[in-house]
Amino acid sequence: MEQKSKLYVTLLTGRTIEQGVAKERGKSSSEYAESVSVCYMDPEDMKQLGIKEKTNVQVSTEYGSVVVKALKSLRAPHTGIIYIPYGPWANVVVSSETHSIGMPSFKGVSAEIEPAPDMPVLGLEELLKKQFRKG
Amino acid sequence: MQVVKAVTCPVCGSLCDDIELTIDDGKIVKVKNGCAMCESKFLGYCGEHRISKPLIRRNGELVKASMKEAIGKAAEILAEANYPILYGWSSTSCEATRVGLELAEEVGGVIDNTAVVCHGPSLLSVQEVGIPSCTLGQIRHRADLVIYWGSDPWSAHPRHIERYTAFSEGRFEKSEWRGYLTKLKALIGRKKIESTLRRLFLKKQPSVSSVPEGKVCPTISRTGRKLIVIDVRRTKSAEMADYFIQVEPNKDYELLQAFRSLIRDQELDVDKVAGVPVEHLEEVADAMVGCSFGALFFGVGLTMSRGKLKNIDAALSLVRDLNMCTKFIIMPMRGHFNVTGANTVSTWQSGYPYAVDFSLGYPRYNPGETSVMDVLLRKESDAALVVASDPVANFPRKAVEHLVENPLIVIDPHMNATAQMADVVFPSAFVGIEAEGTAYRMDHVPLPLKKVVEPPRGVLPDEEILRRILSEVRKIKKAKTTEEA
Numbered sequence: 001m002e003q004k005s006k007l008y009v010t011l012l013t014g015r016t017i018e019q020g021v022a023k024e025r026g027k028s029s030s031e032y033a034e035s036v037s038v039c040y041m042d043p044e045d046m047k048q049l050g051i052k053e054k055t056n057v058q059v060s061t062e063y064g065s066v067v068v069k070a071l072k073s074l075r076a077p078h079t080g081i082i083y084i085p086y087g088p089w090a091n092v093v094v095s096s097e098t099h100s101i102g103m104p105s106f107k108g109v110s111a112e113i114e115p116a117p118d119m120p121v122l123g124l125e126e127l128l129k130k131q132f133r134k135g
Numbered sequence: 136m137q138v139v140k141a142v143t144c145p146v147c148g149s150l151c152d153d154i155e156l157t158i159d160d161g162k163i164v165k166v167k168n169g170c171a172m173c174e175s176k177f178l179g180y181c182g183e184h185r186i187s188k189p190l191i192r193r194n195g196e197l198v199k200a201s202m203k204e205a206i207g208k209a210a211e212i213l214a215e216a217n218y219p220i221l222y223g224w225s226s227t228s229c230e231a232t233r234v235g236l237e238l239a240e241e242v243g244g245v246i247d248n249t250a251v252v253c254h255g256p257s258l259l260s261v262q263e264v265g266i267p268s269c270t271l272g273q274i275r276h277r278a279d280l281v282i283y284w285g286s287d288p289w290s291a292h293p294r295h296i297e298r299y300t301a302f303s304e305g306r307f308e309k310s311e312w313r314g315y316l317t318k319l320k321a322l323i324g325r326k327k328i329e330s331t332l333r334r335l336f337l338k339k340q341p342s343v344s345s346v347p348e349g350k351v352c353p354t355i356s357r358t359g360r361k362l363i364v365i366d367v368r369r370t371k372s373a374e375m376a377d378y379f380i381q382v383e384p385n386k387d388y389e390l391l392q393a394f395r396s397l398i399r400d401q402e403l404d405v406d407k408v409a410g411v412p413v414e415h416l417e418e419v420a421d422a423m424v425g426c427s428f429g430a431l432f433f434g435v436g437l438t439m440s441r442g443k444l445k446n447i448d449a450a451l452s453l454v455r456d457l458n459m460c461t462k463f464i465i466m467p468m469r470g471h472f473n474v475t476g477a478n479t480v481s482t483w484q485s486g487y488p489y490a491v492d493f494s495l496g497y498p499r500y501n502p503g504e505t506s507v508m509d510v511l512l513r514k515e516s517d518a519a520l521v522v523a524s525d526p527v528a529n530f531p532r533k534a535v536e537h538l539v540e541n542p543l544i545v546i547d548p549h550m551n552a553t554a555q556m557a558d559v560v561f562p563s564a565f566v567g568i569e570a571e572g573t574a575y576r577m578d579h580v581p582l583p584l585k586k587v588v589e590p591p592r593g594v595l596p597d598e599e600i601l602r603r604i605l606s607e608v609r610k611i612k613k614a615k616t617t618e619e620a
Binding site for chain 1: 146171172175176179182183184185247251252255256259287289290291293367368369370371373381384385435436438439440441443444470490502503504506507508509512525527528529530531532533534535536539549550551552555556
């Protein structure tokens, strides 16, 4: 199969049970950071990008870009859809457009995904410092 | 060791009230009946992430301070602000929210709860269309068709299916748990055969196909309680369902309207709607019309996708149409344990469920203008108070940028991303563990939350902290008016 350097996908964000458990444990815990700095992908899409599980990938939208760890989706097939659990990492790339009703667009955002094995997944503090120069 | 029974779990909107806690030496050591999130909360509440003392930012660093100093600083920030935001409220008690509304009125700010980023659009639609509802108990005993749309209860409300819907043992409807186990056994058996064949012939496994084209589903027409899941991805809940429909992202509205046509016996002159073959939709529409008591639960999959409140309009209208031929109810799957309470208390006190603006001295409500997200995006607020919530971890980056630029006060038991950015941080007691209170379940049934252990020394409940800030704000304002006079 031809390998591509970049894929155009639809980004969904949402809950996972790991995120739910870790957030109750404590949001400054490493479990929380690990549960939300990931991106679930369809195994076919991973093949297309030529990456293995746990490779770092860069997800970019018109609102920003963030490096997260790619994980194989257990709920495949859903080619063309990537899933990042709610959290500070997802927020970098979701749409802030509220369509005048107060609700931003957390789901169904157009995104690009590319392998970024040399770029690190930032920790919570580093991410906040980079985004907001505070914390 | 002491065992406390019938504890209400303060995690998600299901508010399971059958938790049993074992307490030893003032600490919870064992949790019975809870889900993974419940256990995590009850066992981890007093972990290393707990804030022990009030903190104030000095020279860019958060340093420990006395309660009096922190209250004074917070009151000063709020009293001086022209247009402060008071946000959060869904993970605290109704009593704390009530004081929060009083404070918002006093300082002329905007008070908003986390419904704005979960079921805000649902509330807007309910105001337009109306909602046929009932309690979860009625669903447990009577519903013979349960639909989850854009919601994954297995991940977000882990015991919902078991306690209130398909797998619960009702008076008139039996649990489908046994049926599911049989299905699971068959699936495991099939997987075993497949892997043996693969090993024997070293053949590549064919990729799993989604809903097979044109195949009629046998389970949908059987008698007994049925579970249908409609989602953009095959979630764990979808695997438990009798029938799963995978809708294309952002196409829920089309699918809902297609269902509305089908249940009115109208023909669709297309083969597929939102990527789903029409014959599959016809089967589900038949099941909807044919049931005697149906329940449609919808999650943020509908409120956050394209269409937002219009998706809910369509879902509510679908249920209204269904009520022409059978009994059907619809209910939003509320996330935080007391987000329904926050909406209810806000409605009692101000007339509006969320996004209430007191800046003109009377409550105004116009989501899109007075909602916290839009205020932040327009860069209008000049201070913020966040209670039991973590907007820095849950808001889009652009909105957070403005939130952290201004003075920020946080009341939270745990250190989180928002507390890290704050100028004043108050540690608080966990409602439902270390403090009493009232919370509303997703079906608007109020339940008492218990105090089972003592909070750490010097740590107060949200309600008490807010009361102290409010009285300090009043003092500052009074001093100001006498000065001016």
